[in-house]
Amino acid sequence: MSDVILSARGVTKIFRQGRIEVPALRGVDLEVRTGEFLALVGPSGSGKTTFLNLAGALDVPTGGELLVFGKRIADLSRAARAELRLRELGFVFQAYNLVPVLTALENVEFVLELQGVGGERRERARAVLDELGLGELADRRPAELSGGQQQRVAVARAVAARPRLVLADEPTANLDGENAEILMHLMRDLRDRHGMTFVFSTHDPRVVAHAVRVVTLVDGRVARDQEKPGEAPHEILPGVGKAEAAGHLGP
Amino acid sequence: MTGSTLRLAWRNLWRNRRRTTLAVTAIGLSVVLVLAYDSVLRAYGDWMTETVTGPMLGHVQVHAPEWRKDRSMDRTLRDVTATLSALRRDPEVTDATARVYAPALAAVGEEGFAVVVVGVDPAAETHPMGLLAGAPALPAGRSVLVGRLLAEQMGLRVGDSLAVVGQGADGSLANDLYRVAGLVDTSVDFVNRQGVLMALGEAQTLFAMGDEAHELVVRGRDPARAGELASHLSALPALRGLEVLDWRTLSPEMVGLIELVGVAWLFVLVLVLVAAAAGVANTMLMSTHERTHELGMLLALGARPGRIVRMVVVEALMLGLVGALAGTGVGVALVAATHRTGVDYAALTGGGPQELSFGGLRWSLRLYPTLAVEDVLRVVAAVGLTSLVAAAWPAARVARLQPSKALRG
Numbered sequence: 001m002s003d004v005i006l007s008a009r010g011v012t013k014i015f016r017q018g019r020i021e022v023p024a025l026r027g028v029d030l031e032v033r034t035g036e037f038l039a040l041v042g043p044s045g046s047g048k049t050t051f052l053n054l055a056g057a058l059d060v061p062t063g064g065e066l067l068v069f070g071k072r073i074a075d076l077s078r079a080a081r082a083e084l085r086l087r088e089l090g091f092v093f094q095a096y097n098l099v100p101v102l103t104a105l106e107n108v109e110f111v112l113e114l115q116g117v118g119g120e121r122r123e124r125a126r127a128v129l130d131e132l133g134l135g136e137l138a139d140r141r142p143a144e145l146s147g148g149q150q151q152r153v154a155v156a157r158a159v160a161a162r163p164r165l166v167l168a169d170e171p172t173a174n175l176d177g178e179n180a181e182i183l184m185h186l187m188r189d190l191r192d193r194h195g196m197t198f199v200f201s202t203h204d205p206r207v208v209a210h211a212v213r214v215v216t217l218v219d220g221r222v223a224r225d226q227e228k229p230g231e232a233p234h235e236i237l238p239g240v241g242k243a244e245a246a247g248h249l250g251p
Numbered sequence: 252m253t254g255s256t257l258r259l260a261w262r263n264l265w266r267n268r269r270r271t272t273l274a275v276t277a278i279g280l281s282v283v284l285v286l287a288y289d290s291v292l293r294a295y296g297d298w299m300t301e302t303v304t305g306p307m308l309g310h311v312q313v314h315a316p317e318w319r320k321d322r323s324m325d326r327t328l329r330d331v332t333a334t335l336s337a338l339r340r341d342p343e344v345t346d347a348t349a350r351v352y353a354p355a356l357a358a359v360g361e362e363g364f365a366v367v368v369v370g371v372d373p374a375a376e377t378h379p380m381g382l383l384a385g386a387p388a389l390p391a392g393r394s395v396l397v398g399r400l401l402a403e404q405m406g407l408r409v410g411d412s413l414a415v416v417g418q419g420a421d422g423s424l425a426n427d428l429y430r431v432a433g434l435v436d437t438s439v440d441f442v443n444r445q446g447v448l449m450a451l452g453e454a455q456t457l458f459a460m461g462d463e464a465h466e467l468v469v470r471g472r473d474p475a476r477a478g479e480l481a482s483h484l485s486a487l488p489a490l491r492g493l494e495v496l497d498w499r500t501l502s503p504e505m506v507g508l509i510e511l512v513g514v515a516w517l518f519v520l521v522l523v524l525v526a527a528a529a530g531v532a533n534t535m536l537m538s539t540h541e542r543t544h545e546l547g548m549l550l551a552l553g554a555r556p557g558r559i560v561r562m563v564v565v566e567a568l569m570l571g572l573v574g575a576l577a578g579t580g581v582g583v584a585l586v587a588a589t590h591r592t593g594v595d596y597a598a599l600t601g602g603g604p605q606e607l608s609f610g611g612l613r614w615s616l617r618l619y620p621t622l623a624v625e626d627v628l629r630v631v632a633a634v635g636l637t638s639l640v641a642a643a644w645p646a647a648r649v650a651r652l653q654p655s656k657a658l659r660g
Contacts, residue, residue, distance in 0.1 A: 086553025
């Protein structure tokens, strides 16, 4: 059985707007294991983004217990959460979110720099772009890239630092069908070859079709948890671990 | 600080070119103003110091004790020739000369005027810092130069004869007839209004002073070190028992004025710093506010808040320094352009007098703006520091950003 890298038990999140309390998560129970390709689906306001923010250590739960790589998110300091994001997590956002004044290569390089990667930083960033078929776009700034290209660069940035868990919030929301397909193939290919775990939220049925496991959130709770038969992560990725992933994504 | 922080900060700075250009222009114009003001103040300060330590006082003066109190004719310095020789041999002394001051009555025709006869050594007073700088030649014999204002009052012209009557140092009557060889305009007010200048030997003869004088004017290498020079000279055997004072002690009111001019720039600098702080803080607040989502994304990627704060501070510093450097370029060019020809403040203010009289000195309204390297460095450093202070507000806001909230916008 693969390792559990994310464990949520009765996780709640309540936002306060003045005196009004707005519950976004009402008790989520979920486990995510290494190598999963998991889609979070559900109507707007069901808590998908809130859960991804908690899983990504961008926020802390109001109640319950959330462990990411064995660490209790609620107990981590701001700096420790930043360190966890830097070392273990990758993010892909809905609206591309590349730094507009940096080229594609520099955007990827930025994360490696944050990790303290030294002299070989540029070579590693270029290798990641090349691996994702973006080598020719390396010197372009985001404004010179199409939406699909920008999102692929965002994926390159998310995986360049060799995270074990990649969280993607509506990654295809701004893409047309063709680019959404390309992106999903790219992410799934990365998962297959490097053993990275992907958790992404989506409304798009074509995207859901790529998922191996589909978790449906309704009103801040898990309403359904479906795993496609024969595609459990430990069966899809026998023997693939982080060491092997590192070998594929640069030196 | 990494190169990527600098690169990112620089590129971020120019994301909104119009806003950054406006801020840079505002800071730059403020710097131009302060440099222009500095250059005028420095011109004033230097000119005042040169005037006070030049034709008027020199760096150090030597008098007989008590002479300054009553300016009595008989309180003289003796053996002046030997004393001057001793002074001129001293390695700390660059120039030394003697003067005689004698109140007298001067008459052309039947009307008499109160004057001060000033006996000077023409050879030692015609250099640029001397009392006769730019004056007509003073021939040997019975010739005098007359202050222009006095000459106008007396109706004197060059070539006229002037009768001088006074009291000799020994109490005898001193009188003789002199030819006016020229009119003088100096920056020392009393010389223009009351001065009748004659050769030192001629004055010593007229006032029965022999090898005596009332004042020795000594110059060293640096007016700022005149106090040390006075201490050094007072220990010389030739000056034992005499009053040896530096120009700061002789004219404390002028020193006060020079020092006041020296600190006046602070007031304008404060205004400039306020303008720079407002420009930087406003630009950086707007810039970071617009980029809240992006900054949240950087935090999400694992950037520590300190890293983001550093980026904002570097941006603010760059903004201030770019403005300061642009302003310095324009300001220095402006000062350089006006330094040679000078600026006629009388014309700028719609005419009026070309000179003002104050503290025994005449102040020209044509100034020659000048800047020292320290003036420029001071302004640039001040704008840089102000930018850092101004960055505190936006930086504090960025430091408090919660990534999840920032990502929501």
